[in-house]
Amino acid sequence: MSSSESAFGRMLRQLVDLGVIKLETEPLDARIERRLKQFWEQTTCPNCDHPTIQTWDSSDRVICRSCGFKPVYTYGTPFHEKHLSSGEMLLTFVLYANTLLSISQIAVLFDRAYGTVYYAIREVETAVQSGFPTVWEQFQHRIDGPTQVDESSTVCSGYKGQDPPRDSRHCGGSSRSGRSRWKGRHGDQVTLVAACRDVLRVIRGQLGIQYETDLEPVMREAEDLSQPLGEVWTDGLQAYRRMEFDHKIVVHDETYVSPEGIHINQVECLFSLVKPWLRKFRGLSKHGLEQAAHTFGIVRSLNLVGASLEILVDCLALGSFPSFE
Numbered sequence: 001m002s003s004s005e006s007a008f009g010r011m012l013r014q015l016v017d018l019g020v021i022k023l024e025t026e027p028l029d030a031r032i033e034r035r036l037k038q039f040w041e042q043t044t045c046p047n048c049d050h051p052t053i054q055t056w057d058s059s060d061r062v063i064c065r066s067c068g069f070k071p072v073y074t075y076g077t078p079f080h081e082k083h084l085s086s087g088e089m090l091l092t093f094v095l096y097a098n099t100l101l102s103i104s105q106i107a108v109l110f111d112r113a114y115g116t117v118y119y120a121i122r123e124v125e126t127a128v129q130s131g132f133p134t135v136w137e138q139f140q141h142r143i144d145g146p147t148q149v150d151e152s153s154t155v156c157s158g159y160k161g162q163d164p165p166r167d168s169r170h171c172g173g174s175s176r177s178g179r180s181r182w183k184g185r186h187g188d189q190v191t192l193v194a195a196c197r198d199v200l201r202v203i204r205g206q207l208g209i210q211y212e213t214d215l216e217p218v219m220r221e222a223e224d225l226s227q228p229l230g231e232v233w234t235d236g237l238q239a240y241r242r243m244e245f246d247h248k249i250v251v252h253d254e255t256y257v258s259p260e261g262i263h264i265n266q267v268e269c270l271f272s273l274v275k276p277w278l279r280k281f282r283g284l285s286k287h288g289l290e291q292a293a294h295t296f297g298i299v300r301s302l303n304l305v306g307a308s309l310e311i312l313v314d315c316l317a318l319g320s321f322p323s324f325e
């Protein structure tokens, strides 16, 4: 492997070689199969649109009693016809979403090619992102209080071949000392915009900084997931002053908590969590980074409500089958 592999990555590979780490995903495969079959029974046939799908514990086929369509239960989901089992795919996603293990390290753990694991994670991620709003709505959590909104300085993710410098503020194109020692090729960089409200976390990563347009998708998404939005707390940026939402401002240069108790500490905290996580995606393209950033918000929200494995599977199933909604 490359010389940039971390000591931890090497140790992990040694542990895998020693046969210390054995992943037994069969119980997880079985749980996913049960849940997907429950969804099949609630939905309409993708072939004839009748609500006549029947499933059996003993068969991996589901059958439409109207038209005889007989797909495997993974049909239409990211689990369909993959080199990884359903449980392995979900586990790669969990390790990707909630640890600092890189995709290469996860690939080693599963003894699979990087590409196999990379595309499995991307497919699960896409489905989870599209199913999340429906599942979140079904929680019926009471989301209230103010929404804190902020944007990060440019983050240094996506550097190819070498670790980025420790202080991410120093790599946005300035000629600060130390930069010349650092030979990693540049991947894409993104600016993060985030909203925090109660247990809800929304993050978007975007190339460049255009505050007015970058703010909009995050505010809309936060509103959709917790409406009505109510009060919005921001810092003193001009773009925020022009914002159409009813909002209060804390000016950072003066104080971190305004005399009225207005602050954006939750967003600052979120950025401090997401930045080290994004750094593991060296060489990832702009699109991959944007998708990863968005995933982190979903994962944080699910963590904060103490979501179960079933809820993650449900996000994925609902994201795979729009008709399940």
Ligand SMILES: [Zn+2]
Pocket: 045, 046, 047, 048, 049, 050, 064, 065, 066, 067, 068, 069
């Ligand atoms: Zn049918």
